[in-house]
Amino acid sequence: MKRVAVVEDNADNRLLLQAILDGLYDVTEYENGIDALAGLAADLPDLVLLDISLPGMDGNEILTRIRADDALRRLPVIALTAHAMSGDREKYLAHGFNDYITKPIVDESLLLNAMERWIAKSADGALG
Amino acid sequence: MTEQNAEETAELPSFDSAALERLKRFGGGKLLGEMIALFLESAPERISSARTGVTDDDAKTAEMALHSLKSSSAQLGAMRMYRLCEQGETLSRTGQLDIVSLLVSDIEQEYPRVQLWLEAARTESTS
Numbered sequence: 001m002k003r004v005a006v007v008e009d010n011a012d013n014r015l016l017l018q019a020i021l022d023g024l025y026d027v028t029e030y031e032n033g034i035d036a037l038a039g040l041a042a043d044l045p046d047l048v049l050l051d052i053s054l055p056g057m058d059g060n061e062i063l064t065r066i067r068a069d070d071a072l073r074r075l076p077v078i079a080l081t082a083h084a085m086s087g088d089r090e091k092y093l094a095h096g097f098n099d100y101i102t103k104p105i106v107d108e109s110l111l112l113n114a115m116e117r118w119i120a121k122s123a124d125g126a127l128g
Numbered sequence: 129m130t131e132q133n134a135e136e137t138a139e140l141p142s143f144d145s146a147a148l149e150r151l152k153r154f155g156g157g158k159l160l161g162e163m164i165a166l167f168l169e170s171a172p173e174r175i176s177s178a179r180t181g182v183t184d185d186d187a188k189t190a191e192m193a194l195h196s197l198k199s200s201s202a203q204l205g206a207m208r209m210y211r212l213c214e215q216g217e218t219l220s221r222t223g224q225l226d227i228v229s230l231l232v233s234d235i236e237q238e239y240p241r242v243q244l245w246l247e248a249a250r251t252e253s254t255s
Contacts, residue, residue, distance in 0.1 A: 010199065012167060103199050108154065
Protein backbone atom coordinates (compact mmCIF):
# COMPACT_ATOMS: atom_id res chain seq x y z
CA MET A 1 0.00 0.00 0.00
CA LYS A 2 1.34 3.47 -0.92
CA ARG A 3 1.97 5.79 1.96
CA VAL A 4 0.53 9.26 2.38
CA ALA A 5 1.27 11.92 4.99
CA VAL A 6 -1.62 14.19 5.98
CA VAL A 7 -0.71 17.54 7.54
CA GLU A 8 -3.91 19.02 8.98
CA ASP A 9 -4.64 20.74 12.29
CA ASN A 10 -8.42 20.21 12.36
CA ALA A 11 -9.50 16.88 13.84
CA ASP A 12 -12.68 16.76 11.74
CA ASN A 13 -10.73 17.12 8.51
CA ARG A 14 -8.27 14.42 9.59
CA LEU A 15 -11.16 12.09 10.38
CA LEU A 16 -12.74 12.75 7.01
CA LEU A 17 -9.50 12.08 5.11
CA GLN A 18 -8.97 8.88 7.12
CA ALA A 19 -12.42 7.68 6.05
CA ILE A 20 -11.83 8.51 2.38
CA LEU A 21 -8.32 7.02 2.28
CA ASP A 22 -9.12 3.99 4.45
CA GLY A 23 -8.12 0.76 2.74
CA LEU A 24 -6.47 2.65 -0.15
CA TYR A 25 -3.47 4.27 1.51
CA ASP A 26 -1.36 3.85 4.57
CA VAL A 27 -1.92 7.23 6.31
CA THR A 28 0.37 9.06 8.74
CA GLU A 29 -1.02 12.22 10.31
CA TYR A 30 0.73 15.37 11.47
CA GLU A 31 -0.97 18.28 13.19
CA ASN A 32 1.65 20.97 12.59
CA GLY A 33 4.63 21.89 10.45
CA ILE A 34 7.37 21.13 12.98
CA ASP A 35 6.13 17.56 13.52
CA ALA A 36 5.50 17.10 9.80
CA LEU A 37 9.00 18.15 8.72
CA ALA A 38 10.63 15.93 11.34
CA GLY A 39 8.33 13.02 10.50
CA LEU A 40 8.71 13.30 6.74
CA ALA A 41 12.50 13.28 7.00
CA ALA A 42 12.48 10.21 9.27
CA ASP A 43 9.84 8.30 7.35
CA LEU A 44 9.48 9.37 3.71
CA PRO A 45 5.93 8.87 2.33
CA ASP A 46 4.90 8.57 -1.34
CA LEU A 47 2.82 11.76 -1.23
CA VAL A 48 1.89 14.62 1.12
CA LEU A 49 -1.54 16.22 1.56
CA LEU A 50 -0.80 19.62 3.07
CA ASP A 51 -3.37 21.96 4.60
CA ILE A 52 -2.55 25.62 3.94
CA SER A 53 -4.11 27.24 6.98
CA LEU A 54 -2.15 25.88 9.94
CA PRO A 55 -1.31 27.71 13.16
CA GLY A 56 2.36 28.65 13.43
CA MET A 57 4.14 27.48 10.29
CA ASP A 58 1.55 27.55 7.49
CA GLY A 59 1.35 25.21 4.51
CA ASN A 60 3.20 27.57 2.17
CA GLU A 61 6.15 27.76 4.53
CA ILE A 62 6.21 23.98 5.05
CA LEU A 63 6.24 23.53 1.27
CA THR A 64 9.12 25.99 0.91
CA ARG A 65 11.10 23.94 3.44
CA ILE A 66 10.24 20.67 1.72
CA ARG A 67 11.44 22.05 -1.63
CA ALA A 68 14.66 23.34 -0.04
CA ASP A 69 15.52 19.95 1.49
CA ASP A 70 17.49 17.53 -0.72
CA ALA A 71 15.87 14.46 0.84
CA LEU A 72 12.31 15.81 0.57
CA ARG A 73 12.24 18.09 -2.44
CA ARG A 74 10.97 15.51 -4.95
CA LEU A 75 7.93 14.59 -2.84
CA PRO A 76 4.61 15.16 -4.57
CA VAL A 77 2.68 17.64 -2.41
CA ILE A 78 -1.01 18.45 -2.86
CA ALA A 79 -2.38 21.61 -1.22
CA LEU A 80 -5.66 21.29 0.65
CA THR A 81 -7.40 24.56 1.25
CA ALA A 82 -10.69 26.14 2.13
CA HIS A 83 -9.49 29.46 0.65
CA ALA A 84 -11.15 29.05 -2.71
CA MET A 85 -10.65 32.24 -4.62
CA SER A 86 -10.08 32.70 -8.30
CA GLY A 87 -6.39 32.66 -9.10
CA ASP A 88 -5.59 30.54 -6.05
CA ARG A 89 -4.86 27.45 -8.09
CA GLU A 90 -2.24 29.26 -10.18
CA LYS A 91 -0.78 30.82 -7.05
CA TYR A 92 -0.30 27.48 -5.29
CA LEU A 93 1.09 25.73 -8.36
CA ALA A 94 3.51 28.62 -8.91
CA HIS A 95 4.60 28.30 -5.29
CA GLY A 96 5.65 24.68 -5.95
CA PHE A 97 2.65 22.56 -5.01
CA ASN A 98 2.02 19.77 -7.50
CA ASP A 99 -1.74 20.05 -7.24
CA TYR A 100 -4.51 21.81 -5.39
CA ILE A 101 -7.74 20.42 -3.87
CA THR A 102 -10.40 22.63 -2.29
CA LYS A 103 -12.28 21.92 0.92
CA PRO A 104 -15.00 20.98 1.61
CA ILE A 105 -14.36 17.72 -0.19
CA VAL A 106 -17.47 17.13 -2.28
CA ASP A 107 -16.23 14.69 -4.91
CA GLU A 108 -13.62 12.38 -3.41
CA SER A 109 -12.61 11.11 -6.86
CA LEU A 110 -10.96 14.50 -7.58
CA LEU A 111 -8.68 13.95 -4.60
CA LEU A 112 -8.07 10.25 -5.25
CA ASN A 113 -7.33 10.79 -8.95
CA ALA A 114 -4.90 13.60 -8.20
CA MET A 115 -3.12 11.46 -5.61
CA GLU A 116 -2.84 8.51 -7.96
CA ARG A 117 -1.59 10.69 -10.82
CA TRP A 118 1.15 12.36 -8.78
CA ILE A 119 2.31 9.15 -7.12
CA ALA A 120 2.63 7.56 -10.58
CA LYS A 121 4.60 10.56 -11.92
CA SER A 122 6.84 10.49 -8.91
CA ALA A 123 7.49 6.75 -9.31
CA ASP A 124 8.43 7.41 -12.97
CA GLY A 125 11.07 9.82 -11.74
CA ALA A 126 9.24 12.68 -13.48
CA LEU A 127 9.45 15.01 -10.46
CA GLY A 128 12.28 17.16 -9.23
CA MET B 129 -23.06 43.49 7.90
CA THR B 130 -25.09 45.77 5.62
CA GLU B 131 -28.85 45.36 5.34
CA GLN B 132 -28.47 44.28 1.74
CA ASN B 133 -25.99 41.56 2.72
CA ALA B 134 -28.28 40.40 5.50
CA GLU B 135 -31.16 40.01 3.06
CA GLU B 136 -29.05 38.14 0.54
CA THR B 137 -27.78 35.77 3.21
CA ALA B 138 -31.25 35.19 4.63
CA GLU B 139 -32.66 34.19 1.22
CA LEU B 140 -30.14 31.41 0.67
CA PRO B 141 -30.78 27.98 2.23
CA SER B 142 -29.42 27.58 5.77
CA PHE B 143 -28.71 23.86 5.54
CA ASP B 144 -27.71 21.39 2.87
CA SER B 145 -28.57 17.81 3.79
CA ALA B 146 -26.66 16.53 0.73
CA ALA B 147 -23.49 17.25 2.74
CA LEU B 148 -24.65 14.82 5.44
CA GLU B 149 -25.45 12.15 2.84
CA ARG B 150 -21.99 12.65 1.38
CA LEU B 151 -20.35 12.02 4.75
CA LYS B 152 -22.37 8.83 5.10
CA ARG B 153 -21.11 7.75 1.69
CA PHE B 154 -17.51 8.45 2.78
CA GLY B 155 -17.73 6.60 6.07
CA GLY B 156 -21.26 5.56 7.00
CA GLY B 157 -23.31 6.72 9.99
CA LYS B 158 -20.23 6.27 12.16
CA LEU B 159 -18.22 8.96 10.36
CA LEU B 160 -21.24 11.27 10.26
CA GLY B 161 -21.79 10.86 14.00
CA GLU B 162 -18.10 11.47 14.77
CA MET B 163 -17.91 14.52 12.50
CA ILE B 164 -21.01 16.00 14.17
CA ALA B 165 -19.59 15.29 17.64
CA LEU B 166 -16.29 17.00 16.73
CA PHE B 167 -18.14 20.00 15.32
CA LEU B 168 -20.30 20.43 18.42
CA GLU B 169 -17.20 20.12 20.57
CA SER B 170 -15.04 22.61 18.65
CA ALA B 171 -17.51 25.19 17.31
CA PRO B 172 -18.22 26.95 20.64
CA GLU B 173 -14.46 27.33 21.24
CA ARG B 174 -13.94 28.74 17.75
CA ILE B 175 -16.83 31.19 18.09
CA SER B 176 -15.49 32.34 21.43
CA SER B 177 -11.98 32.65 19.95
CA ALA B 178 -13.40 34.77 17.09
CA ARG B 179 -15.14 36.97 19.68
CA THR B 180 -11.90 37.32 21.67
CA GLY B 181 -10.05 38.25 18.47
CA VAL B 182 -12.57 41.03 17.79
CA THR B 183 -12.54 42.29 21.39
CA ASP B 184 -8.73 42.28 21.62
CA ASP B 185 -8.31 43.87 18.19
CA ASP B 186 -6.45 40.70 17.13
CA ALA B 187 -7.50 40.17 13.52
CA LYS B 188 -5.29 37.10 13.00
CA THR B 189 -6.95 35.18 15.84
CA ALA B 190 -10.41 36.07 14.51
CA GLU B 191 -9.38 35.07 10.99
CA MET B 192 -7.97 31.66 12.02
CA ALA B 193 -11.02 30.82 14.16
CA LEU B 194 -13.47 31.84 11.44
CA HIS B 195 -11.48 29.97 8.79
CA SER B 196 -11.64 26.70 10.77
CA LEU B 197 -15.32 27.14 11.56
CA LYS B 198 -16.02 27.97 7.91
CA SER B 199 -14.34 24.79 6.72
CA SER B 200 -16.13 22.53 9.24
CA SER B 201 -19.50 24.20 8.60
CA ALA B 202 -19.18 23.72 4.84
CA GLN B 203 -18.27 20.05 5.17
CA LEU B 204 -21.36 19.45 7.34
CA GLY B 205 -23.71 21.51 5.19
CA ALA B 206 -24.31 24.35 7.67
CA MET B 207 -24.41 26.77 4.77
CA ARG B 208 -25.60 29.97 6.45
CA MET B 209 -22.93 29.50 9.13
CA TYR B 210 -20.40 28.87 6.38
CA ARG B 211 -21.28 32.10 4.56
CA LEU B 212 -21.17 34.19 7.74
CA CYS B 213 -17.74 32.75 8.60
CA GLU B 214 -16.46 33.34 5.10
CA GLN B 215 -17.47 37.01 5.20
CA GLY B 216 -15.94 37.34 8.66
CA GLU B 217 -12.71 35.68 7.58
CA THR B 218 -12.34 37.94 4.54
CA LEU B 219 -13.07 41.10 6.55
CA SER B 220 -10.67 40.00 9.32
CA ARG B 221 -7.95 39.73 6.72
CA THR B 222 -8.56 43.36 5.70
CA GLY B 223 -8.78 44.43 9.36
CA GLN B 224 -12.44 45.53 9.31
CA LEU B 225 -13.09 44.22 12.81
CA ASP B 226 -16.08 46.50 13.45
CA ILE B 227 -18.01 44.61 10.77
CA VAL B 228 -16.53 41.28 11.85
CA SER B 229 -17.96 41.95 15.31
CA LEU B 230 -21.48 42.14 13.82
CA LEU B 231 -20.88 38.94 11.86
CA VAL B 232 -19.68 37.14 14.99
CA SER B 233 -22.96 38.20 16.64
CA ASP B 234 -24.84 36.65 13.72
CA ILE B 235 -22.73 33.50 14.08
CA GLU B 236 -23.49 33.35 17.81
CA GLN B 237 -27.21 33.52 16.99
CA GLU B 238 -26.92 30.98 14.18
CA TYR B 239 -25.06 28.39 16.25
CA PRO B 240 -28.03 27.06 18.29
CA ARG B 241 -29.93 26.42 15.04
CA VAL B 242 -26.97 24.52 13.59
CA GLN B 243 -26.67 22.57 16.83
CA LEU B 244 -30.35 21.51 16.71
CA TRP B 245 -30.08 20.54 13.06
CA LEU B 246 -26.95 18.44 13.58
CA GLU B 247 -28.27 16.77 16.73
CA ALA B 248 -31.41 15.76 14.82
CA ALA B 249 -29.28 14.41 11.94
CA ARG B 250 -27.16 12.43 14.37
CA THR B 251 -30.21 10.90 16.06
CA GLU B 252 -31.65 10.01 12.67
CA SER B 253 -28.43 8.39 11.42
CA THR B 254 -28.03 6.19 14.48
CA SER B 255 -31.69 5.15 14.85
